[in-house]
Amino acid sequence: MARPILTIDLNAIAENWRALDSLSAAHVTTGAAVKADGYGVGAAVAARTLSAAGCGTFFVATAPEAMEVRDALGSGAEIYVLNGAVEGLSEIVAADARPVLNARTDVEMALEFARQHETPLSCALQFETGMNRLGLSSAETEWLAQTDVSALSVQVLMSHFACADEAGHPLTREQITRFNELVPALRDRFPNAKLSLSATGGVLLGADAHFDLTRPGVGLYGADPFCDARPVIRLEAPILRVWDVKPGETSGYGATWTATRPSRLATLPLGYADGLPRSLSGRGEAKVGGRIVPLAGRVSMDLIVLDVTDVPDAAPGDMAVLLDDELTVDRMATSAGTIGYEILTSLGDRAIRRYKPSAVTDGKGDVSA
Numbered sequence: 001m002a003r004p005i006l007t008i009d010l011n012a013i014a015e016n017w018r019a020l021d022s023l024s025a026a027h028v029t030t031g032a033a034v035k036a037d038g039y040g041v042g043a044a045v046a047a048r049t050l051s052a053a054g055c056g057t058f059f060v061a062t063a064p065e066a067m068e069v070r071d072a073l074g075s076g077a078e079i080y081v082l083n084g085a086v087e088g089l090s091e092i093v094a095a096d097a098r099p100v101l102n103a104r105t106d107v108e109m110a111l112e113f114a115r116q117h118e119t120p121l122s123c124a125l126q127f128e129t130g131m132n133r134l135g136l137s138s139a140e141t142e143w144l145a146q147t148d149v150s151a152l153s154v155q156v157l158m159s160h161f162a163c164a165d166e167a168g169h170p171l172t173r174e175q176i177t178r179f180n181e182l183v184p185a186l187r188d189r190f191p192n193a194k195l196s197l198s199a200t201g202g203v204l205l206g207a208d209a210h211f212d213l214t215r216p217g218v219g220l221y222g223a224d225p226f227c228d229a230r231p232v233i234r235l236e237a238p239i240l241r242v243w244d245v246k247p248g249e250t251s252g253y254g255a256t257w258t259a260t261r262p263s264r265l266a267t268l269p270l271g272y273a274d275g276l277p278r279s280l281s282g283r284g285e286a287k288v289g290g291r292i293v294p295l296a297g298r299v300s301m302d303l304i305v306l307d308v309t310d311v312p313d314a315a316p317g318d319m320a321v322l323l324d325d326e327l328t329v330d331r332m333a334t335s336a337g338t339i340g341y342e343i344l345t346s347l348g349d350r351a352i353r354r355y356k357p358s359a360v361t362d363g364k365g366d367v368s369a
């Protein structure tokens with residue numbers, strides 16, 4: 001079948017989790033973010049792989065994601081919904097998951113829900129320490145201090161770094177200080193709750209960012225800022241056709257590429273509708289016959305063209321490699337002017353997914369050994 005193939009190395013995901021887990025002390029619980037369909041690799045398979053590696057705490061963004069991960073894992077694992085009560089408390093509870101309460105309105109919704117159902121609602125509370133995105137503001141934190149929240153069973157007290165992936169950024173230090181300032185009162189009030197501040201970047205910062213529970217995501221999938229990560233994904237696509245053009249002939253929409261020598265072009269069946277950034281136009285690269293070759297012209301919706309002049313025996317049916325251990329997610333991200341997170345979460349919708357090893361599957365796409 002002439003389709004792109006995304007191969008996902010599950011052992012690499014497990015190994016990356018173990019490597020990040022080993023960076024914090026034994027008493028620190030290492031969780032895993034599997035939101036956005038497990039950063040594009042498949043949430044159900046990622047969650048099962050991580051669970052088998054020893055992970056018991058998972059973070060997703062939405063209620064449907066929580067349901068998918070619960071279905072994959074069965075009972076037992078803890079699943080937190082980062083976007084909070086607005087995702088629908090009934091849906092979250094139906095998935096046996098826990099909302100992260102990010103605002104006074106979230107807490108009020110949760111209290112109301114717990115009263116109606118006459119059972120304590122397990123949840124996390126997020127506090128704002130500098131990102132100004134989600135979390136209780138200082139005014140809301142004061143309100144919380146004077147509010148009876150005994151209807152909530154608060155399991156996690158968390159905040160999130162804005163700049164943990166930028167070495168030495170002063171906001172990181174400030175956020176650790178602000179979080180530590182909140183801790184004594186919170187520990188008093190919620191003595192059994194875990195404190196959590198760090199995603200991948202924070203895990204790499206060192207012990208004073210680890211607290212009780214970490215939430216790495218992108219590093220598990222082999223991308224920056226975890227530069228020692230094992231690459232997880234490989235993206236290939238078959239050459240559809242090859243032909244020769246004369247100097248002066250152009251390639252693609254807008255005729256932005258012009259042959260400067262007798263050239264050979266190869267067309268591949270993937271484009272921006274497959275999640276390949278259009279900003280790779282004129283700057284992307286791929287590997288054909290083990291050799292790195294440039295894109296010729298723009299990324300179209302469903303196709304790209306490579307300049308394979310230097311690989312004269314390239315032929316239809318040969319696989320071109322877009323991502324591997326050398327052409328990494330972060331290298332593509334740099335060429336495209338974006339970040340590895342966006343590359344990971346964009347790919348995979350149309351590609352055939354293959355898992356290596358194939359012991360677990362999400363029922364989506366092909367699975368091969």
Ligand SMILES: *Cc1c(COP(=O)(O)O)cnc(C)c1O
Pocket residue numbers: 033035059082160198199200201215216217218219
């Ligand atoms: C996405 C996210 C994570 C995981 O972040 P990475 O940078 O991918 O490790 C952790 N915590 C929160 C609140 C998030 O939104």
